[in-house]
Amino acid sequence: MSDDDLRDRLRRTDPAASLTPLPPDRVSRLLEESMSAVVAAPPRRLRLPVLAAAAAAVLLLAGAGWLIFRPRPAEAPSTSAIASSPAATVRLTAPDGGHAAKCREPQPSQLASSADFAFAGTVTGIDATNVVTLAVTRVYRGTRAALVQVDQQPGTSETLMGSGKFEPGKNYLVAANQGTVMICGYSGEADAEGLLSLYEKAF
Amino acid sequence: MNSDDRRARFEALAPAVIEAVRRYLARRTDPATADDVLSETLLVCWRRLDEMPAEHLPWAYGVARLCLANAERAQRRQARLTARISAFLTPGPPPPGDAGVTTAMAALRGEDAEILRLWAWEDLAPARIAAVLGVTANAASIRLHRAKQKLRDELRKTGAVAGHEESTEGRRP
Numbered sequence: 001m002s003d004d005d006l007r008d009r010l011r012r013t014d015p016a017a018s019l020t021p022l023p024p025d026r027v028s029r030l031l032e033e034s035m036s037a038v039v040a041a042p043p044r045r046l047r048l049p050v051l052a053a054a055a056a057a058v059l060l061l062a063g064a065g066w067l068i069f070r071p072r073p074a075e076a077p078s079t080s081a082i083a084s085s086p087a088a089t090v091r092l093t094a095p096d097g098g099h100a101a102k103c104r105e106p107q108p109s110q111l112a113s114s115a116d117f118a119f120a121g122t123v124t125g126i127d128a129t130n131v132v133t134l135a136v137t138r139v140y141r142g143t144r145a146a147l148v149q150v151d152q153q154p155g156t157s158e159t160l161m162g163s164g165k166f167e168p169g170k171n172y173l174v175a176a177n178q179g180t181v182m183i184c185g186y187s188g189e190a191d192a193e194g195l196l197s198l199y200e201k202a203f
Numbered sequence: 204m205n206s207d208d209r210r211a212r213f214e215a216l217a218p219a220v221i222e223a224v225r226r227y228l229a230r231r232t233d234p235a236t237a238d239d240v241l242s243e244t245l246l247v248c249w250r251r252l253d254e255m256p257a258e259h260l261p262w263a264y265g266v267a268r269l270c271l272a273n274a275e276r277a278q279r280r281q282a283r284l285t286a287r288i289s290a291f292l293t294p295g296p297p298p299p300g301d302a303g304v305t306t307a308m309a310a311l312r313g314e315d316a317e318i319l320r321l322w323a324w325e326d327l328a329p330a331r332i333a334a335v336l337g338v339t340a341n342a343a344s345i346r347l348h349r350a351k352q353k354l355r356d357e358l359r360k361t362g363a364v365a366g367h368e369e370s371t372e373g374r375r376p
Contacts, residue, residue: 001355001358003351006323006351006354006355007322007323009301009304010304010308010319010320010322010323010324010354011323011324012301012304013301013304013305013308014230014323014324015229015230016225016226016227016229016230016324019225019226019229021222022221022222022225027217027218027221030217030221030241030242030245031213031214031217031218031221031245033242033245034213034217034242034245034246034248034249035210035213035249113239113242113243114242114243114246177246177250178247178250180250
């Protein structure tokens, strides 16, 4: 049997052969959802010595956190390459405000399908390099981390619900996709209007 | 590239990606998972638009492939194992007419069947298959050749190849 014959025979079993194209309005909705759900974080120059010191401090904290927030073995962490081990510190990047994303009204389904990590936490500190540390109080999805660090870039404003930025002592609900905080109404102060119910519906 | 250019570029290339990836997923998983993974794949394409090569379809298939693998892993973890896995291994209801090919494909190793699907269903040449799978073009070419041979052998074994038996090009004793 020639290659062409073989390919023809295979093609006759193609399950997508009868798939009709998506209607244009579905296509534009998909496009809009992709472009508004996550704003790409621009590459950032790492300040290595400072980060190394911060990382060392975080390791100590994470060790303590591990003892306190040790996950039950049955609850395997799910998804993504954010962090590989339970109770590790997860690092996220908050997109800067420079990318003017068009935000649609947040949808629980969008949150459920896009977020690979979501948690509730309290800001315990913000260091000189604008790295925000949060103590996790509840993980909705993803790695059962005790601590999360968010690299809050200069210009992060009006992207989080509530005051628009992380402030010490306040409680937040944060969702992330592949290491980038989801904005546009998907992350913010825990008592921001509608945010908690969005999380309850999504997860 | 400013954010307007970025949007314009995405809007220009995404519809073709959506159609192609939709088909790719419809061939490999159930409709609900396909929807989820399509959205996820688009998000990744949007986020990594700057890394997208000119040949964007194989790249997008590669992204979809990893997103699908993640989704399947998550589903396995959630113990929704049986139904989904079988949906994954025998993608969709096969159209009537060539049960022999379907049976022969099911008898192949997963990676052999997958490379044949990429070749016949996604209509990709070896160099593009290589881009999807993240292997060298040479490796893809060899694997494809072997997979075709294995499929021919399977078809012969099951007797589904009746009438084409004499054509054994490329076959060694």
